Amino acid sequence: MxxxxxxxxxxxxxxxxxxxxxxxxxxxxxxxxxARFVPRTIRIADAxxxxxxxxxxxxxxxxxxxxDNHEExxxxxxxxxxxxxxxxxxxxxxxxx
Numbered sequence: 553m554x555x556x557x558x559x560x561x562x563x564x565x566x567x568x569x570x571x572x573x574x575x576x577x578x579x580x581x582x583x584x585x586x587a588r589f590v591p592r593t594i595r596i597a598d599a600x601x602x603x604x605x606x607x608x609x610x611x612x613x614x615x616x617x618x619x620d621n622h623e624e625x626x627x628x629x630x631x632x633x634x635x636x637x638x639x640x641x642x643x644x645x646x647x648x649x
Contacts, residue, residue, distance in 0.1 A: 565589070567622030569605065573615030579605050585624065 563585040568577045578601060583591040596602055601611035608617045 562627045564592070564625045564627045565619075565622050566625050567619045569608070569617040570620040571610035571613060571615040572618055574610060574613045576610065576612055577620075578610060578617055581619070582625070584627075 564582060565585045566582040569579040569581060570577050578597060580595045581591045582593045583589055596605050604611035605617065609615070610617060
């Protein structure tokens with residue numbers, strides 16, 4: 553009997569941090585979806601704007617940044633559940649000459 557292999561998946565959200573005043577996108581974020589959003593990755597458009605984005609302020613006009621253009625994503629985590637071979641480390645290469 554063949555058993556379908558499946559991955560453990562975690563719900564996540566991906567979106568843009570957009571200024572409510574000027575409409576510019578300051579960063580793109582991705583993180584876990586739950587009672588409390590915890591960003592896993594933050595891609596800031598310009599490295600000089602890091603301090604402003606951490607305070608959720610627009611680096612251009614100092615307006616507030618909000619999550620916009622968000623989408624729900626499923627992030628695969630860990631090995632396939634029914635794939636026992638993926639849990640075993642590969643054999644070490646044999647030296648020889």
